[in-house]
Amino acid sequence: MDVADGTHEYGDVHLDILTLDTQGVTAREDALAIEEALEIRLAGSEPVITMRTPGHDRELAAGLMLSEGVAHSKDDFEVIDHLVGQPNVLQVVLKRFKATKAERLARSSLSNSACGVCGKKKLNLEAMQGLAPLVFSSPLSRQLLTSLPGELNKQQTLFAHTGGLHAAALFDANGQLLALREDVGRHNAVDKLTGWALLNDQLPLGERIVLLSGRASFELIQKCIMARVSVVCAISAPSSYAVRLAREFGITLVGFLRDGRFNIYAGAERILGPSYALPASVDNKRLA
Structure with a gap:
């Protein structure tokens, strides 16, 4: 089983807050999920910026490119890693770069953490064209x-x-x-x-x-x-x-x-x- 264990560096941040309830005002410490911008630099294409919780950034970029039809397996990547000393910048180099596919990713020019299509200039539906209907043979109880x-x-x-x-x-x-x-x-x-x-x-x-x-x-x-x-x-x-x-x-x-x-x-x-x-x-x- 592979789960996020909460131990990566930027998972959450603790700060002092005030809580108001029927008993009055209480000072306490609270934990907040961190939200930071990740810049994904795909060689040969415009950078994509998304707001995210830091951690598992390589998977985030790989999944984004899968969903946009830019990559389909790990063998499609020559490089997919952070730039040295820049935890919020991820460099991606594809082995077989195709400008037409990269355009799909460029349409994602700015995404925020609330909506994966916010900021897109066009819904990228062409990547799904021609896909066969999905099959699930096991029983679902x-x-x-x-x-x-x-x-x-x-x-x-x-x-x-x-x-x-x-x-x-x-x-x-x-x-x-x-x-x-x-x-x-x-x-x-x-x-x-x-x-x-x-x-x-x-x-x-x-x-x-x-x-x-x-x-x-x-x-x-x-x-x-x-x-x-x-x-x-x-x-x-x-x-x-x-x-x-x-x-x-x-x-x-x-x-x-x-x-x-x-x-x-x-x-x-x-x-x-x-x-x-x-x-x-x-x-x-x-x-x-």
Whole structure:
């Protein structure tokens, strides 16, 4: 199991604050999740800046490039590492650089920690074109799915300290936690997770389950599609576009997975059998 252990240098910061409650004012120490800018310099392309929680930066960059269709395996990288003495600058050199693919990354010119598509000039949908529908052959039981949030909570070390981080966790078909990443940004947490898979030769993730600590939005489902994840579960709600993509690409999408219950938005037949299959298309006007 590969989880963020909270020991990397920049995980959180402690400072003095004041708390007001019915008992009055109390001075105490609080832990905050650190948010800093990471500049990703891809040779031959414009730099990309994203706000993130420092740590697992190589995985973040690798996952971002996977989601944008710029890289597909660790063999695509000649260099992927921090510049000496610059922990917030990551240099990336591809073995087979293609300007057309690098343009996709350049469109990400500025991302913030709240939204993986904020600041983009265009949604990069072309990387998903021609991908086959996703397949998951193992059975998915209610008991298995409802057990996942508890496993996530046990390992969210930075969230336990700060209360201000998102998480993305990878499980196998038996519910075994394989990897977990945390970040101030939902999309960063997923990029770190898929980047871990890419750099450790774990792709594709067809027989794996991804659990999101918050909501399932368009950009998170897009990233899972590029990593070939066939089951995505979220503690909170999905968006209409997320459901549309999940149904189009054959993802089983579960939302509001908490307190022993959940909603199924796509791929219900993997959990309940073929008679419960949901429509393949989504009327965005009706759902939006």
